[in-house]
Amino acid sequence: MKKVRKTSLALMLIVTMVLVAACSGNAKNSDGGAAGDPITIALSPWPGWYMWYLVEEKGFFEKHDVNVKLEFFPVYSDSLQAIAAGKVDANSQTLSDSLAPLSKGIGLKAVLVNDNSFGGDAIVSKPDINSIKDLKGKTVATELGTVDHLLLLTALAENGMDEKDIKFVNMTVNDAGPAFISGNTDASVLWEPFQTTAVKEGKGKVLYSSKETPGLIPDLLVFRESVVEKRPEDVQKIVDAWFDALAWYEDNQEEAIKLLADKAETTPEDFKLGLDSIKLFGVDDNIKAFEKGEDYTSLSYTGKKTADFLYNLDMVDKLDSVDELFDPSFINKRAGK
Secondary structure, three states: OOOOOOOOHHHHHHHHHHHHHHHOOOOOOOOOOOOOOOEEEEEOOOHHHHHHHHHHHOOHHHHOOOOEEEEEOOOHHHHHHHHHOOOOOEEEEEOHHHHHHHHOOOOEEEEEEEEEEOOOEEEEEOOOOOOHHHHOOOEEEEOOOOHHHHHHHHHHHHOOOOHHHOEEEEOOHHHHHHHHHOOOOOEEEEEOOHHHHHHHHOOOEEEEEHHHOOOOOEEEEEEEHHHHHHOHHHHHHHHHHHHHHHHHHHHOHHHHHHHHHHHHOOOHHHHHHHHHOEEEOOHHHHHHHHOOOOOOOOHHHHHHHHHHHHHHOOOOOOOOOOHHHEOOHHHHHHOOO
């Protein structure tokens, strides 16, 4: 199963700037339409986001009397363009990819954490490298500005190191995996399925993964702010439908995985591997994520750290706070708060 939710943030900044100009001109923006009109949710290839098909196929949108149209984007960056331009009402996207639009004044609201990467992103190294400190002076490849670049810098910082201590190579995951397999890098930072392929074919090992940084790589449901303001009842129904589908999944995993594997055009076995590399977020997980905190389990903390990371790479404007992105009211209502 191909995972392509991550994109070059440098490219996205350029795209966003173009779209801001388009949005202020003659482009027709989505405002959610009138009550009863379909709300369009975009999604891309990523295990946690395929779960929206379970919500749809098992009738949970219908149960909550909300009209939803799922729009699939095989290329993740296209979905980011679509929500920035107002062509869809909501998108499934990473926290990091929500920050460039935020810094450019595009009104977005994250209302739900779908999942966190939980081992799906990792530093894969040669067998004789036994610790992050052993990477000193070694060649390490990943793509500049991506969440995997952030994962690498986080691992280095935890060990009293920074990028100057390694030989960093800016390389897309499509190239970084084969480069590791061919022996041209000592380590590469990869996501699935490239990660598993590199371990098997490159005789490597996982040195450090997103399991060790809970909350660093959250995947969100993000609405255009105008939709949240105009149709809050329908946003609530969508959030409620998501959690009902998660409950059904827990009781019917074999059937659910087969359904989702069909949507992803892969085998149930391979789709299960993808699901094993993420942590799906229930209500309690969401409540904790939306609370203020001093570690990566807090969206506010993670968002600010990520914004600073991107600012230092000249990929976003300065953001003193990212809290305006988050709207926990729908989670809180679901929890009875």
